Amino acid sequence: MSDVYHIPAMLSETIKGLNIKPEGTYVDVTFGGGGHSRAILKELRNDGHLFSFDQDIDALQNAIDDPRWTFVHGNFRFLRNWMDYYGIGYIDGLLSDLGVSFHHFDCPERGFSFRFPAPLDMRMNQTAGRTAADIVNGYSEDELARVLWLYGEMKNSRLVAKNICRARSQKAIERTEELVAASRIPAEMSKELARLFQALRIEVNDEMGALREMLLAARDLLRPGGRIAILTYHSLEDRLVKNFFRSGNLEGTIEKDFYGNILTPFTLIEKGREASPEEVAANPRARSAKLRIAEKKLPSTNLGRS
Template structure:
């Protein structure tokens, strides 16, 4: 897959904030097809990078794309929330930068067999790592109405969560993306169908987040990434929806706030971090 086909989002901005420099170590926690990683490695001849991804297929593409950088890059099949263990296994104590791009790749979205999209019918999978955990079909066909409604409400911000959950249970078994999308479309009153957004979009987002435990991964990953940073290190996060955005902003806001030690008198402790930009890029 060429760069012309897969163009990483906000590559220039990510590299500018990370400011890769000679001898420094960076982690791309969602290396995907390697677009951001290639730009980081190309910024300097002695920059080193660890690329992590849950998707074995994406790692194969990344390996081919990053082969030109030789032993300056190490690719790991794993979850960025396990960063401390991954770094320990590699004999690395601290890093200079940590990047997370939380969006799905075109490789995942455009493959019907992965089950992330309803644009083409395929098995209802949605797992970032197809070798692990329960699929979306497992969840949809086993969860109670109450659990499904909670997932759709909390992770999809879906106003018709209850109606959709009842419709899903009534239509089981559901094994394909097309079948699920049709159930959702029928469950939502037609007058609430939006022109530009398919009625099934929020349901698919919610199920994907639940299947891959994405929000807990993000919270744990941010904590692990910050703990691994050297003083002066940088974390860059590219988020795509409000649930991710809120977690990221709250995390950095807390770190950038002066702290008080218990009820002890005296001035507050300085912030642990500085927010480099509050503007959308």
């Protein structure tokens, strides 16, 4: 197992893009190894504050000893509730570096990787919710095919779902190596196996649902002039963030005023920036990252919605 918890993608671009106010209140909803959080703290004065969320208690091994820092062990879908709990009405900026840490892939017993034999778990929060085994054994063939198609973009989703269902009718699939065998995806097709595991991980952790709820809360919590930076890693979440920043709503519905101006609470700052070739060479896992940043407009130009 690697002892590197995570290497943050586009670190300097993200911090610069957040345009941090030294006295501001910031939230990093995906603490992980704490690389982005540490860089935000460097920009804050003594009267600034950073709240860092992670639903995986393992992240606490990277805790920062600093009175300006608060760790929230929770799902970022409850951002609004947690900010209410801490008496925070508005924030000056928010960062979300979506998905899992290297730690998750590199920790065999967590079941995130097809490279290691392990129980089929894949929960970021190991104390709650369904495991990947529950889904693989409990979903109908149609439901499984839908998950593989939507979240793994697998062209042969129906065939793979069928293979899995045939295998599980003989014996429940409880382990990563059993899932690999059941899928009948040849070992050398590692990209397809990665897609299968990614799809299940997204479903297990309801990553799209959590992202939707967090975006709405962030929109309402951000102070005018405050910025929200999101690093996405697959096309579905990237499309959601892109449309949300353009429209201010989850449906991506563009509304215009009488003069044809688009009514949105955001000004776009970064529109899907990718890591430089130098960064990808040093950290290949940054290759699929896309950085999107938006700034909350002044109230007069806001589209107030709930």
